[in-house]
Structures are given as structure tokens and as C-alpha cells.
Amino acid sequence: MIRKFTMGAPFPTGAVTGTVPASGWDRFPYIYNTEDGKFVFTIPLEPDEIVYGLGEAPRGINKRGWTYRSWCSDDPFHTETKTALYAAHNFLLVKDRGIFIDFPGEIVWDIGYTHTGEAAVTVSGTDLDIYTIEGESPSSIVKEFRRLIGRSYIPPFWAMGCQQSRWSYPDADTVREVVRRYDEAGIPLDCVYLDIDYMERFKSFTVNRESFPDLEGLAAELKEKNIRLIPIIDAAIKKEDGYDVYEEGKEKGYFLKKEDGSDFEGGVWPGITCFPDFLRPEVREWFGKKYRFLTDMGIEGFWNDMNEPAIFYSEEGVRKALEEAAKLKDENLDLGKFFHLKNVFASLSNNPDDYAAMQHQVSGKLVSHAKLHNLYGASMTRAAGEFFEKEFGREKILLFSRASAIGSHRYGGIWFGDNMSWWSHILLCLKMLVNVNICGYLYCGADLGGFNDNATPDLVLRFLALGVFTPLMRNHSAMGTRPQECYSFENTEDFRDVVQVRYRLIPYLYETMRNAAENDTMMFRPLSFDYPDDPIARECETQLMLGDECMIAPVYEQNVSGRTVYLPEDMTFVRLSGERVLKEELPKGLHYVRVALNEVPLFLKKGKHIPLCRPAMRTELLDTEDTEYI
Ligand code: MIG
Numbered sequence: 001m002i003r004k005f006t007m008g009a010p011f012p013t014g015a016v017t018g019t020v021p022a023s024g025w026d027r028f029p030y031i032y033n034t035e036d037g038k039f040v041f042t043i044p045l046e047p048d049e050i051v052y053g054l055g056e057a058p059r060g061i062n063k064r065g066w067t068y069r070s071w072c073s074d075d076p077f078h079t080e081t082k083t084a085l086y087a088a089h090n091f092l093l094v095k096d097r098g099i100f101i102d103f104p105g106e107i108v109w110d111i112g113y114t115h116t117g118e119a120a121v122t123v124s125g126t127d128l129d130i131y132t133i134e135g136e137s138p139s140s141i142v143k144e145f146r147r148l149i150g151r152s153y154i155p156p157f158w159a160m161g162c163q164q165s166r167w168s169y170p171d172a173d174t175v176r177e178v179v180r181r182y183d184e185a186g187i188p189l190d191c192v193y194l195d196i197d198y199m200e201r202f203k204s205f206t207v208n209r210e211s212f213p214d215l216e217g218l219a220a221e222l223k224e225k226n227i228r229l230i231p232i233i234d235a236a237i238k239k240e241d242g243y244d245v246y247e248e249g250k251e252k253g254y255f256l257k258k259e260d261g262s263d264f265e266g267g268v269w270p271g272i273t274c275f276p277d278f279l280r281p282e283v284r285e286w287f288g289k290k291y292r293f294l295t296d297m298g299i300e301g302f303w304n305d306m307n308e309p310a311i312f313y314s315e316e317g318v319r320k321a322l323e324e325a326a327k328l329k330d331e332n333l334d335l336g337k338f339f340h341l342k343n344v345f346a347s348l349s350n351n352p353d354d355y356a357a358m359q360h361q362v363s364g365k366l367v368s369h370a371k372l373h374n375l376y377g378a379s380m381t382r383a384a385g386e387f388f389e390k391e392f393g394r395e396k397i398l399l400f401s402r403a404s405a406i407g408s409h410r411y412g413g414i415w416f417g418d419n420m421s422w423w424s425h426i427l428l429c430l431k432m433l434v435n436v437n438i439c440g441y442l443y444c445g446a447d448l449g450g451f452n453d454n455a456t457p458d459l460v461l462r463f464l465a466l467g468v469f470t471p472l473m474r475n476h477s478a479m480g481t482r483p484q485e486c487y488s489f490e491n492t493e494d495f496r497d498v499v500q501v502r503y504r505l506i507p508y509l510y511e512t513m514r515n516a517a518e519n520d521t522m523m524f525r526p527l528s529f530d531y532p533d534d535p536i537a538r539e540c541e542t543q544l545m546l547g548d549e550c551m552i553a554p555v556y557e558q559n560v561s562g563r564t565v566y567l568p569e570d571m572t573f574v575r576l577s578g579e580r581v582l583k584e585e586l587p588k589g590l591h592y593v594r595v596a597l598n599e600v601p602l603f604l605k606k607g608k609h610i611p612l613c614r615p616a617m618r619t620e621l622l623d624t625e626d627t628e629y630i
Pocket of ligand 1: 166167195196232305306402417418476477478
């Protein structure tokens with residue numbers, strides 16, 4: 001049962017594809033008010049109530065006991081103290097009801113933080129649509145919600161392969177070397193990524209012809225080997241005379257403005273840049289077509305970055321900061337002044353004043369970006385996704401994005417941004433899988449091995465053993481960190497064993513993801529969805545149900561030879577490693593299971609079987625018909 005409540009004149013976000021007639025506010029199930037131009041409502045929480053949702057966000061599967069913020073944020077420190085990551089997924093599931101707030105600006109979700117017994121939601125405006133969905137079970141509510149927002153994006157089959165990335169592989173020979181070393185180590189691989197350095201001075205839709213003199217040739221040469229090259233696209237466009245994308249955008253008035261009507265300029269990788277107004281259909285169409293520059297070269301996949309949008313600084317911000325500094329020039333700095341000054345400079349990036357200054361054009365009127373912020377990255381994904389679908393048809397082009405908002409799940413996947421090579425981030429990824437599935441994102445994953453900081457071989461292996469199950473299985477790391485490609489460590493056979501398991505599972509995983517898209521269901525579920533009356537399963541934050549057959553429980557700590565796992569029913573414990581399959585029947589209850597570094601643990605429900613094919617070096621080389629059931 002879906003109800004829609006409309007207040008004021010909501011901005012058409014495009015999140016919802018279905019139509020629902022509006023209900024009167026007398027039927028709204030919560031107490032609400034609209035003071036100070038905000039819409040605030042409270043949801044009573046029973047003591048043992050679990051709250052799901054909010055998609056890509058910090059902390060647990062159960063969102064209770066913290067405050068979250070819908071505000072797409074470029075923040076590479078995914079610690080427990082954070083309130084927001086790169087996405088704004090405004091769906092909450094409490095008790096027998098789902099609540100979706102279709103609103104493009106900031107929302108604060110105090111989920112039992114201020115008052116344990118209540119969730120207080122503050123929407124930063126009063127023009128909004130709220131949908132409430134009542135149902136018998138969490139799964140049925142999610143299904144109805146997903147039907148409302150439309151079918152999830154599915155990538156081409158080869159995007160299920162193992163993918164290798166690094167910021168950056170600087171030139172064509174390094175890319176060839178990555179493929180060669182994977183092949184030599186016998187580790188399967190399908191994609192190699194190009195980070196910002198393939199571009200000419202970080203300009204989207206250009207190629208640095210010194211380091212990649214023949215990108216089309218390289219793409220073709222790799223395609224011969226069934227390897228795809230996946231370049232990054234950054235949202236902001238360098239301000240530079242003679243750069244066609246900039247000149248066209250400027251001439252057509254397609255960039256975000258300032259209140260005085262001039263183009264807003266901000267500093268990002270290329271230096272001073274302008275920001276396409278992706279919220280306008282004509283700008284999306286224009287920008288989408290720009291990808292042709294690369295698809296014409298044989299490129300079949302992209303990752304969209306910096307689209308929160310991330311802004312390192314604006315000249316206005318720097319000017320103000322320098323003024324602050326000048327004021328203190330001849331003064332003795334006391335501690336207060338010192339920290340003030342430090343803060344002035346530290347807060348230059350992604351500054352609210354800049355977001356407020358940027359103006360979108362909505363039906364000929366200027367509207368501050370601050371009010372529409374959360375649609376920016378999602379609209380960039382939509383620009384690309386709509387073009388790909390029109391030009392190549394569905395499921396032909398791989399596309400995923402850093403920033404997102406519900407609605408963009410129809411056009412592309414997401415990755416979870418700049419995590420760390422930290423053990424705790426294995427679990428952070430696991431927890432997010434559930435909540436992003438609820439919000440429509442199926443093709444997703446974290447930077448395996450961790451993006452920032454130095455990785456160790458055991459961390460990368462344990463991370464991969466979770467990544468074996470995530471639709472996007474990509475190893476990616478930051479500049480300056482220890483190399484973490486699967487061939488970088490002494491024990492390459494262990495890496496081969498783990499990655500081969502992925503290839504054996506691909507037919508099953510692709511099918512499971514596709515079913516989830518077609519039936520509006522979740523690929524990964526919390527145990528509580530399947531075993532609502534089991535008190536231990538209900539609270540489990542370190543294991544997930546996968547499809548209708550499996551449970552997964554990765555090892556997530558260093559220097560341990562296994563982990564404790566809870567079986568909500570009798571299951572078969574399966575250890576997969578290369579072509580080896582070891583099985584053990586385990587009764588319902590708590591167990592300590594041992595898992596070697598080269599093994600992938602999996603639990604099969606009673607009477608359920610899944611197909612495994614023979615491993616191959618590429619997805620194209622898999623014989624998906626030749627499967628054995630375990
Ligand atoms: O400011 O392109 O999340 O995956 O390697 C950093 C360089 C910009 C952030 C992305 C990361 C990518 C990096 N980018």
C-alpha cells in the first residue's frame with residue numbers, strides 16, 4: 001500500500017517512475033510541522049526496532065543510534081564519526097513502513113540519537129513529496145518501493161569479471177604490463193582502469209597523446225585479449241580557450257552560474273573549471289554525447305567521479321581566506337586565532353558558501369545549488385546512461401558513479417568511494433551492500449584492498465573474499481600507496497585461488513543480480529529479513545544472505561585463522577579455493593569456522609544448490625553451460 005503526500009511545489013527529481021495519487025495530509029502517519037521553512041517529522045521507535053535504509057552511509061546495517069545527513073559529500077575519511085558519504089538515498093524502513101522523501105536538498109536523519117525512542121527527520125525545505133509504503137514484511141515493502149522507482153541498472157556480462165585499477169597507470173605500457181602480469185600469474189582479469197592521468201591535463205573527453213599516443217589502438221589490442229579499458233570522467237570542465245567542451249558549454253550557457261549571471265568557477269584537478277548544469281535535459285543530452293569521443297575509440301565502460309560535485313576551492317573562497325589571514329598578519333597568534341586560521345583554510349574545499357553561490361537554471365530562473373545539491377551526481381549518471389541506452393541499447397556499456405541519489409540506480413551503478421586499507425572497511429562494505437540494495441543499487445562495490453593507506457597481502461585477500469560476491473569486483477588504490485595489484489605480493493597463488501572462485505561463481509552471481517533487478521528484490525539481505533523471529537539473526541551485522549541459496553560471512557580481522565559465524569538453520573559450510581571445494585555440514589547455532597587466506601567461505605542453505613563453472617582467464621572464455629552444482 002503506497003501513499004503519496006505532496007507539499008508545496010516539489011522539484012521534479014525523476015526519482016520515481018510510477019504514478020501514485022496524492023493523499024490528504026490527515027492520513028500522514030507521523031506528527032509533523034513546517035516551522036522555519038523546514039519540514040520536520042518524528043517516528044516513534046520501539047526499544048528493539050531495527051531501522052534500515054539510507055543506502056550508502058556510514059555505520060551499520062541497523063541505522064539506529066546515530067545521526068545521518070543526506071548530502072553528497074566528497075570525504076575520504078569514512079570513520080564512524082561521519083554522517084554522510086557520497087550519496088543521498090532518502091529511504092528509511094521502520095517497523096511495517098517504508099518512507100521515501102523525494103527531495104533534492106539536505107535532510108538530517110536523527111535516528112534515535114537525540115531521543116532513543118524516536119527518529120526525527122528534518123527536511124531543509126517544504127516543497128517535497130513523501131511516499132509511505134506499508135507492507136507485511138521488510139522484503140515486501142522494499143519490493144514495492146523498488147517498483148515505484150523503476151528497474152535497476154544491469155551492466156554487460158563482462159563487467160562481472162575481476163577489474164584492476166590504480167590512480168594512475170600513467171601510460172599505455174604500464175597498462176599492458178598490468179595485463180601481462182595478471183596473465184603470467186594466471187589470475188583472471190577483465191578490465192583495467194584509466195584514472196585522471198590519461199587525460200590531457202585532466203580535461204574530460206581528451207586524451208594525453210604523449211602517454212597514450214594511440215588509445216584506440218590500445219583499446220583494440222586489449223579487446224583482442226578480451227580486456228576492456230575503463231576511463232574515468234570528471235564532472236567539472238576546465239576553463240580553457242580552445243577546449244571544445246568548455247567553449248561549447250560556455251557559448252550555450254550550459255554551466256552553473258553565479259547570481260550575477262556569470263559562470264561559477266571552482267578549482268578542481270584541471271585548475272579553474274566550470275560545472276555543467278546536469279539538471280537541465282538539454283545539458284544532459286549535450287554532455288551524454290561527449291562520451292562518444294571515447295566510445296568511438298572502442299571504449300565500453302566509464303566511471304564518473306568528482307560529481308558531488310567536489311570543489312577544492314573557489315577564487316572567492318581563497319580571497320576571503322587570505323583576507324582573514326591578512327587581518328592577523330602583524331598580530332601575535334594565540335591558540336584561538338591559530339585554529340581559526342587553520343579552519344578557514346581547511347574549509348575551503350566543498351564549502352557551503354560555494355554551493356550556495358552556484359546557480360542552476362530551472363525554467364529560466366536561477367535556483368541555488370544548495371537546494372538541489374543531491375541531484376548533481378545522479379544527473380551526470382543520467383546524462384551518460386541515457387546516451388548509452390539510446391545509442392547502444394541496454395546492458396552494453398559499463399557505467400558507475402561516485403555520487404548518487406535514488407533515481408540514478410536506473411542508469412548506472414555506484415562504487416563506495418575513497419575507503420581505506422583498513423580491516424574495518426571490509427565490514428563497512430558488507431553493511432552498505434544491504435542498504436544500497438534496498439535503495440535500488442545492485443551493481444556496486446568498494447575499492448577492494450582499500451583506496452588510501454598501505455595494504456597488506458592478507459588484507460587484500462580477505463577484502464577480495466568479500467569482493468568475490470559484489471557485482472563490481474574492483475581492486476583500486478590511491479597514488480603513493482603500496483602497490484596492491486593481485487600480482488604484487490609474494491603469495492600470488494593465493495590471489496589466483498580467490499579470484500578464480502569469482503569466475504566460477506559468475507553465472508550464479510549474474511543470474512542472481514539480474515533476478516533482483518527484474519523482480520525488484522535484493523541480492524543481499526540482512527539475516528533479519530529471512531529469520532525475523534530469530535533473536536541472534538535479527539542483530540547480525542557481519543553476515544549477509546545472498547540470493548535464495550546462500551549466506552556469506554567474510555573474515556574481517558587480521559592475524560586470525562577464521563571467525564565466529566551464526567547459522568540460523570542447518571547449513572553446508574563451503575570453502576572455495578581455485579577449483580577446490582570443501583564442504584562440511586554444520587548444525588544451526590554458533591560456530592568458529594577456519595578459513596585459510598586463499599579460501600572464500602560460503603554457506604549453503606539446506607536443500608539449496610548453486611552452479612559453479614570452470615574458472616577461465618576472462619568472462620568471455622567461461623563456459624557457462626558447463627557447470628557443476630554444489
Ligand atoms: O580527488 O581521480 O574517488 O577513486 O582515484 C581524488 C583520482 C579524485 C577520487 C576517486 C578515486 C580516484 C581519484 N579521485
